[in-house]
Amino acid sequence: MKRKVLFVASEGLPYASTGGLGDVVASLPKALCQNGTDARIVMPLYDTIGQDLRAEFQFLGSINVPLSWRNQYCGVFEAKKEGVTYYFIDNEYYFRRGTLYGCYDDGERYAFFCKAVLEILPLIDFFPDILHAHDWQTALSVVYLKLHYSGIARYNNIKAVFTIHNIEYQGIFSLGILSDVFELAPWERNIVEWNGDINVMKGAIECCDQLTTVSPRYANEIKSPEFAHRLDPILRDKQYKTKGILNGIDRTYYDPANDPDLAVRYTHKSLSGKADNKRILQQALALPEWADIPLIAMITRLTPHKGIDLVKRIIDEFLNDDIQFVLLGTGDAEYEAFFRDLEARRHDKARCIIKFDKKLSKRIYAAADLFLMPSRAEPCGLAQMIASVYGAVPVVREVGGLYDSIKSYNEFTGKGNGFTFANYNAHDMLYTLRRAVGYYHDKKFWNRLVQRVMAIDFSWKASSAQYTQLYNELCSYDNSCPPNSFA
């Protein structure tokens, strides 16, 4: 019998995505399905999902979802993408906001979503073996499953996996709305209470059968105050059920040999195609068409944990060297202003494109020689893997998933697939960048390094097998409550 897994997520490509979460929520189930698991996804039907995508939707029906004193309409749509079934929860009051996150009532919106996920199971006729929830927006689906549904037949043996993609966002709310918005009774308060507030991520950490994070290193890091954003005591407590599994990337989508967004396609055997992509990007951005000067790229959200402060500190000094610098990303206004100004100041060598543009991002990966990711914290990071596949050699800080995926080049052993530095220090980073640029000028060496980097397997193959094993282990024991006769 096929193992049934329901992914509960606030975003998933190609329908909605603001970052790495959307990639993973789409590509992991796809890999699982290819290996014999019946993995499906449920997410909100945001108004930002375009008509072109909606054209393929099928309406399955509607129910009403009770939550505390509210009783809301919930339509259910279904779509199939590359062999994977997606379900969409429709409620225009909650999800017609022109944006995914950042509304004053996000707590209520996602509480509704989480409750709806459990309520629609009879309608979609899919009772999973595993409910796999991702990040704080879906944390309450785990809490409700274990506190309110585990006494009901067909729900009573569903195992819950909760994955932390980013611990910075925990879903923190005033205790005053415990019952009114979250439908939790006073005697359930201890499950979600943390530092005098409601913290829904903490609730899922308490209730899940298995906690995972997106890299082994991050699973370790979040046990310490430096990384845990105040959740470290409970994460130390729950380490017996915590596991880090490194993300993969979708190699059909990220493939320079077959990428429709590239003007010239290439493989590790035809690197001249990569040089063409560099020239084409330089032309498009009106940068001097230098072939033998390294092009260093960053594609990132402009937020503090991405290490932007390190770049700010040294970029002017670095731009005095023979290099070109291209940045693509959006984020905090202060950083956006800095990089707009940098482009104006250093128009000879730097371009900073302040937007989120998937197509352009792939053209930059294909053009770049080096890819910089100096994160202060990085749960997994996908960009360093995508960069590798496109032959842009990563320069990263040794943290989280960057540590697990990129090993520094060692001139004595000849091993390594990038350049790394340990301390959160701007001049350590600059030193490492210059070390990499030094190697870049040895053409023969560099081509061999690029070829090796491009050949590394960053697909989901190994990691989806680890998830399958984890699901199997969870299902092999029975910790269910007996179904309650009142249900």
Ligand code: GLC
């Ligand atoms: C979050 C993390 C990032 C990770 C992604 C997917 O965006 O910040 O490191 O790669 O989730 O798991």
